[in-house]
Amino acid sequence: MKKFLLSTTVLAIFACLLWATPFTAIKIGLKYTTPLQFAGIRFFLSGLIILPFIKDLKYKVLESKKRWRFILWVALLQTTFLYGLFYTGISYLPGALGAMLIGAQPLFAAIMAHIMLKNDKMNWQKIMAILLGLTGVCIISLGRADFVLSTTIPLGVGILILNNIVGSTGNVIVSRDAKDMPPRVLASFSMIIGGAVLMLISIPVENPSWTTIHPNEYYYSLAWLAMVSAFAITIWFGLLQRPGVKVSNLNTWKFIIPIFGAFLSWMILPDEHPDVISIIGMCVIAFSLLLVNFLNRRAAAKKA
Template identity: 85%
Template sequence: MKKFFLSTTVLAIFACLLWATPFTAIKIGLKYTTPLQFAGLRFFISGLLILPFIKDLKFKILESKRRWKFVLWVALLQTTFLYGLFYMGISYVPGALGAMLIGAQPLFAAIMAHLMLSNDKMSWKKVFAILLGMAGVCIISLGRSDFVFSTTIPLGVGILILNNIVGSTGNVIVSRDAKDMPPRVLASFSMIIGGIGLMLASIPIENPSWNFNLPGEYWISLGWLAMVSAFAITIWFGLLQRPNVKVSNLNTWKFIIPIFGAFLSWMILPDENPDTISIIGMVIIGCSLLTVNYLNRKAI
């Protein structure tokens, strides 16, 4: 039973389930503060939440000094640049288009893994399975009513594509170079540093207010987002460091995030109900995941 709950599949699905929950909390938080400031606080607190769960913290800090350049690089790629680009890009495009572009991350992860790793090459079958998953995400996204074209769309598309490249490169670097670093240590230190980076970037870009006399719903949303990041990113870093886990295969599980997100909306929001287009998209994503898992088992 313990082996089942620690399996890569179960942990990947759990991390994606966590990542599907923040959208409402983000909307609440952004009513009271600017995007980069809010994201910076979120990840700074996330990193602090992990610290008490690191054994021999003082020793781990001393050990990590040897690899401070690597930790800084991960912090910039996986937190500061990734979420800075995400919040900037998503503000320039309709929600449906943004969801499709973010949903394309598994394809970018497969491409970057193919270019940077010798043991994670793309095949036509894997490309087909990933494109199938992307088609499912597009179908779900196009079912939304906010797909309206504007002059800012090309800029937003470019920023979100760069966001996918940055995030995928960060995944590859963690998988390739972090074998000797405990996932909690890497997640904690990188999020603390990355969160500080986002808050510093918010000062010249957003000129945010630092008045924190805000309603309770703001602090509840910030606390939830911090916990989600602390758990999900620690789990994801741990999975990327497993010797038998390939970056391209692991990232295909992110296709289920829009499925979880849709189910949560149907359960929580009174005006959200299942529709045919979303169901078709979910079935296609399911076929994509089954195909990838079949290819994985066949390769073993």
């Protein structure tokens, strides 16, 4: 049992590490193409990357036809709506506020799990631990970017809150209803469908070009983003389907994404350096994760 819990923790941290790397690549890609088109191509390619790693692919395709409605629902929630809202909402907000709202996703995951699942209810200790982690995200975000007020803020806030609700609902649905579906199959098919829908939406909304040849850095960034999504989402779907893994507890690991993001910036970007505010925020997040794990272990001990 301890080995199982350890592997879950290690995989969750690895997935979050992967999710901390795309920000620079996204900025590069968006210099050359529109947001929805770029996201659509990214996730379509991610789904294709997973296909060769699915054993008995022909059989799995035939079996998946029985649950095509479920796969379509996951594709729309976890890819089309989630990233369509993400790319749209972030464009209306200053970086710090956007980072804080994205960092609030574990709180929304806990709320949606409390509403939709019988075995994942919130208590005041869990709420305090999640709010503590969110405080750390806010400290890091405010310390790393200028906060500029604009008239588009209310719209952007609303879109990213909806984004958090959609993403959290998708997590709950995968955890609750995908027990009989291999994670690679669900991740691959849902990203291919979701990415294709995003590309179709981009045509009337953005009128993007499909024939332009871009510089090499665009294709490098697209390749990296596709690889990140392929690995991270497959891992995450697998963890959500594991017996005993709660949506609210698993999503608290996403608080470490800004920590990894900050470290990567310090290592890669010449103008980025460690600062006291970021270090304080990281310590607050670390304490919140320790608290969540302590509460989980205590709850497991009581059941035993």
